[in-house]
Amino acid sequence: MSELSLKVLAAGSLRAVWQPLMTSFTLQSGIEVDTRFGPAGLLRESIEQGERPDLFASANIAHPQRLKALGLASRVEVFTRNRLCLTARKELLAAQPSWLALLGNRALKVGTSTPLADPSGDYTWQLFDTLERHHAGLGEYLQQSSLKLVGGPASQSVPNGELAAAWLIRGGQCDLFVGYASYARRLRLCKDLAVIDIPENYNIQADYAFAQCYEAANPLSDFLLSTAAQEILFREGFARNL
Template sequence: MNKIRVLAAGSLRLVWPVLVDAFEKQHPPLTVETLFGPAGLLRQRFEQGERCDLFASANVAHPHTLLQEGNALSVSVFTSNRLCLTLLPHLKARSPLDLLSDPNLRIATSTPLSDPSGDYTWQLFDRIEQQHPEVGNGLKKRALQLVGGAQSSPVPPDEVAGCWLLKTGQADIFIGYRSYAQRVEQDRAFALVDLPESWQIRADYAFAMCEAKARPLANFLLSPRAQEILQASGFDQIRKGHPLAL
């Protein structure tokens, strides 16, 4: 009765234990049990009967769908993220446009529809196409959807997807979340390159409170302490004026 079951986006895996530890210290005897995975696939599992008290997604669309279906009591945005490139150090001196335009470089992404990271990446390609005709559409054709899908090889639990793909020789560049920057930059075998602001896609994260017992955790995720933890881990502040940011 005191356990809150959470389905959470895989990109929260590194920061979530810190959040849960702070929450449990504030709210004994409540405990949190969490299953991580691509948010789109987790939503499917929930809709097929997986038990869930709180669903934490890397986008707003999946929680909002649960609300519309009558499977959630409320939805709130609690943090946000951005995209960047993870690559090998010798490539870092080149511009993002030069890197992504090079047909000799293998570009890896997450899987659209199954994982919001893939959806955001395809939005990025559309934005690039608007500014650099043929480049964005070319990226859609070249991109290797190597993680985040139902049939994708699982990323080892102690690995960051981009680093793992590069280390195992599956890609030269990975387009993923900037919240992994601290972890990536700790390893000199990899480098990180930010995208131009005019390309940038803002990834808002939202949770759906599916059962009333999750209300203490929902309130905590919006608290100054949780926001402090998220920002220290590389996530961005909640966007002011967002209709779901309480």
Template sequence: MTTLNILAAGSLRAAWPDVVAAFTSLSGIAVNTDFDPAGMLRQRIEAGEPCDFFASANRLHPEALLQQGRAIEVGLFAANSLCLTVKRDIVTQDDDWLALLCRDDLRLATSTPLSDPSGDYTWQLFDNIEQRHPGLGSMLKAKARTLVGGPDCVTVPSGKLAAQWLIEQHHADMFIGYASYAPRLRGCPQLEVLDIPAPYNMQAEYGWACCSEAARPFAAFLSSVTAQTILHQHGFQSTV
């Protein structure tokens, strides 16, 4: 039986088993998935690692593979945005998301730009803040500690959310990450999750690259009602 070798962005880790199980049930095609930050996965593919299908948290990585001739087709399959998670007992009545980011006494953690799209989107968020509040976005870039999503970052234990673990282990007081994690994070009594409003927030566009003919059925399945429903149940938004 054919087994597809898929490389998928780490933020898909919770949703992916359900997506794959539904696909295999319908098609009879087995899937093996390896997760890592999408920027690092792209580097692995460019270095020659075998891959049938690449699911990225940034559409630019699949498009780059297409331009290089390493993919035969690309598309979009989900969207995401950012949120701010903070230690609940540090939030005062007057704090909103931006006030918290500005507090000098709080340590801010993020993912790593270039290696992880979450870091790229966070830096774009800082640029959006800079446009509306000159000097503030640059300050946040200098303040942010890129603790996850890079080759030399701390290792978050399997099954733990980065925001939850970093705050619980006192590596940070707040973390900017994907809003798809918000429902699970809001279930942690010691944490508070704040939405980042649309004028500042980014839309993360999740793209795929079909790197072999064998993966075309899976690419088509990601657009199906079944796959989209599963992704929505895990906090992702539609690209339509």
């Protein structure tokens, strides 16, 4: 890449916020950014197999830390955070307004991202582990019965412009979907869907971190930690990196 252009690999859950972030960065620095999105676990594998981005923005810190341990990244830092939420067909709430009752209803299909390939799936499995500790049998049932619908090597691609939870529920692939809370604001605009917050004592914190692979990406790394970037991330449903 030229000194005025950077190659980035970024977690798919950053797609919506990445455009305003990179627009602001380019206006500030004059540096263009070419970004490819995908499940963070699969992107990390592509780097291990020889792909060489300037920076990798991951939906968890474990993947950047692994790259640093392998000598494939020089700088790793958390730049924002996320949480999980539950999305359901709105009519389901009339009979079962509780998120626990919905997850425990064995007549309903629960959709998730794919663990190991996609951090959203990893965080969801952590949520199920927490549920198992509080409600014996529930977490184990969900791990065995949930449908891994997105984020895997063989998963269907979510159409451009679609929100995964809305697309999957409306298409009948699941009745409920466990996904990132950063999508909640846009999902709440869907009149046929309901977004249910997961209480803090059950929820999982998702630490988003970058792996800087080349010195050329230092301005972008610094920008992601800046007040300007943090405000854009917060506006789009992510947490400020305090």
